[in-house]
Amino acid sequence: MTEELSKSRRIFLKTAAAIPLAATFGLLASPLLRYLRPTLKPLDVFGKSDQPSAEESVVFKDSDFPEAWTCLPFVFKQSYIEYNPEGKETRMIPGFIVKLPNGEIVAYSRICPHLGCIFNFVKDPSECAKGYNFKPEGPVFACPCHLSVYDIAQGGKVVSGPAPRPPRHFDIKREGDQYKIVSLEAGGIA
Numbered sequence: 051m052t053e054e055l056s057k058s059r060r061i062f063l064k065t066a067a068a069i070p071l072a073a074t075f076g077l078l079a080s081p082l083l084r085y086l087r088p089t090l091k092p093l094d095v096f097g098k099s100d101q102p103s104a105e106e107s108v109v110f111k112d113s114d115f116p117e118a119w120t121c122l123p124f125v126f127k128q129s130y131i132e133y134n135p136e137g138k139e140t141r142m143i144p145g146f147i148v149k150l151p152n153g154e155i156v157a158y159s160r161i162c163p164h165l166g167c168i169f170n171f172v173k174d175p176s177e178c179a180k181g182y183n184f185k186p187e188g189p190v191f192a193c194p195c196h197l198s199v200y201d202i203a204q205g206g207k208v209v210s211g212p213a214p215r216p217p218r219h220f221d222i223k224r225e226g227d228q229y230k231i232v233s234l235e236a237g238g239i240a
């Protein structure tokens with residue numbers, strides 16, 4: 051009987067000692083999970099992510115692109131979760147949507163990944179040679195600030211200038227004869 055009493059006392063003491071340990075793990079796990087999957091509510095680790103999202107998609111039609119290298123500007127509204135009274139902030143991201151010679155439709159943010167200027171679509175290679183100090187093979191995106199040039203046919207590859215990488219691309223969803231620009235490649239704006 052005495053042995054049984056001391057056994058249950060041991061179990062009780064072990065359980066009592068484990069509670070602060072479990073609480074410590076719980077307190078550490080919450081910020082870790084929040085870091086891995088950011089959410090609006092600190093303890094809502096399985097809730098909706100705080101990642102930016104489109105406020106509305108931008109829609110184009112097949113007929114908007116009568117020929118290869120048709121390039122159209124657009125503005126994409128992206129919503130960012132913010133701790134302000136509205137709970138969000140809307141940013142307007144300028145973009146270009148382009149029809150490539152192989153018929154593919156691609157879209158990129160116009161914000162230059164170098165230092166954030168707004169770049170242009172330059173169709174004529176000799177115009178690019180005059181204005182941007184580089185003669186490309188075909189139409190390009192080119193930035194007036196420090197002369198970075200991006201090859202649109204090669205996924206926005208940097209072909210001249212100081213830019214560290216291609217501009218961010220938009221995801222496009224094809225629905226019937228429509229092209230819907232639905233989201234921007236993850237990362238910062240530029």
Ligand code: FES
Pocket residue numbers: 162163164165166167193194195196197198211212213
């Ligand atoms: S900001 Fe575009 S090249 Fe520097």
